[in-house]
Amino acid sequence: MSKAARLIERLSELHPKGFDLSLERISRLLERLGNPHLRMPPVIHIAGTNGKGSASAFSRALLEAAGHTVHVHTSPHLVNWHERYRIGTPGGGRLVGDDVLADALQRVADANQGEKITVFELLTAAMFLLFTEHPADAAILEVGLGGRFDATNVIPSPAVSVIMPISLDHQAFLGDRVELIASEKAGIIKRGCPVVIGYQEWDTARDVLIERAERLRCPLRVYGQDFVAHEERGRLVYQDEDGLLDLPLPRLRGRHQLANAAAAIAAVKSAGFSLTLEAAETAMQAVTWPARLQQLTSGPLVDLAPEGAELWLDGGHNPDAGAVIAEALAAVEERHPRPLILVAGMINTKDQTGFFRAFQGMARRVYTVPITSSEAGVPHDVLAARAMEAGLEAEPMSSVESALSLLRDTWTGDVAPRILICGSLYLAGDVLAANNMPPT
Known part of the structure; x- marks a missing residue:
């Protein structure tokens, strides 16, 4: 420290x-x-x-x-x-x-x-x-x-x-x-x-x-x-x-x-x-600004994802932020189609269901994870229920690493997925630290 x-x-x-x-x-x-x-x-x-x-x-x-x-x-x-x-x-x-x-x-x-x-x-x-x-x-x-x-x-x-x-x-x-x-x-x-x-x-x-x-x-x-x-x-x-x-x-x-x-x-x-x-x-x-639709192209977390997958990171955490993230990814999807997977963690002061609702019809699945760096983190099973309330398929996972590893071990699609880690700046910070990419 x-x-x-x-x-x-x-x-x-x-x-x-x-x-x-x-x-x-x-x-x-x-x-x-x-x-x-x-x-x-x-x-x-x-x-x-x-x-x-x-x-x-x-x-x-x-x-x-x-x-x-x-x-x-x-x-x-x-x-x-x-x-x-x-x-x-x-x-x-x-x-x-x-x-x-x-x-x-x-x-x-x-x-x-x-x-x-x-x-x-x-x-x-x-x-x-x-x-x-x-x-x-x-x-x-x-x-x-x-x-x-x-x-x-x-x-x-x-x-x-x-x-x-x-x-x-x-x-x-x-x-x-x-x-x-x-x-x-x-x-x-x-x-x-x-x-x-x-x-x-x-x-x-x-x-x-x-x-x-x-x-x-x-x-x-x-x-x-x-x-x-x-x-x-x-x-x-x-x-x-x-x-x-x-x-x-x-x-x-x-x-x-x-x-x-x-x-x-x-x-x-x-x-x-x-x-x-x-x-x-x-x-x-x-111009640069980390954790705002930032694409991660190398690092330990990228190595855990399915081969050929895209890994994106965004710290947006309210419904309006969800909407602009979804719109931006829709534009990327139009040019380069891939199945979208969310790995999400959120804190309890945010409208979790409202955030997830922006990804209806876009995200194939949500893996919810706890946020260990904040006492306000929503339990991953509760967050999965919020995602399901928004009409998304969701599964709680113990960590970002375990979600990426599960995807790598079980992915069978012809096209590798586009994975968005999202929902919280706390989570974004944890991800950048785990991927050896602290802002400079």
Whole structure:
């Protein structure tokens, strides 16, 4: 275990009873640390139910292709805590070193003086220290939960606030209607600061976001109104009031990534950075984001699968994410037909049946597995019942490895299967670790 991980494990004992969302604890801590959040480089602040990580990845790729140094804060991590902090350096950022992160966390712990506080708040305070002590041209901050009371939401004047697609998730904390969730996410919008609203499936959510931005007199760009993207002849065409960008399709797969890329382009421009065609072209080809329709082509888990099988990984975990994953795989299936098998694990705060329903008529079978890295993991037999409620054939297995081995030993089809490991970022992290592919 790394030095930083040991320290985080100890600090987790300070977690307050219950889970009251508030900015009081983080604000008090940051004041003791000298208010580093007030000395940040221009901030691109990103909230939303789905697509936050992809928007962060696209924004980083765009800025780095334009020659800028960029700090990036994302959550959760997949394998190591250090993934949450990418430090901007010339030629491309790097994940924070263990000694540097442990030092920042220790200073945060000392300033906190043993008071009750969440681990995410401590991690966020460390992020502000790291991002102000290392110079960079911009910082991309991904919201952890919600927006209004998220610990990152102490930034007074972001260069741009970005709201990605909103759907039902974390209902216990954010509300059980999309307009209530939209209102929480809209909490990152600050008076007079630019706002970009990405693609929204729900008109009610989009209306809430637009109303908030207009009430706070924010320069506003809305997907489908002020900017848009579509695929044309195997290219990504982005259009806004400045004209067209004719770009390569992004490395990140799925039609939903066109809208995510568009939101990032609009965000970078709204934040005041110039963007050339050449930089945008480079960014679309360079962008990476692990566990988002990531194809695993080598490693111990790939070796366990049937010979010639495709192995895919995605951490999407709610019904809307299931829908976009299914749509993306349907497009792959159209070009290269293969039987689809799911290996799924989920946690108990997610709509499991709703997630599986997206794969009706597509998935030949689901193997459900436990998630050992989270106490909230759904037992594999219970998850199998949820998949069957969605109309899928399902069988519980003890692990991803056992599911892949069973497939290898019993597969008799003429065409090797396409296997999607899915349902949770916890599971995705476990898979990347087991396959010797931690994010870098």
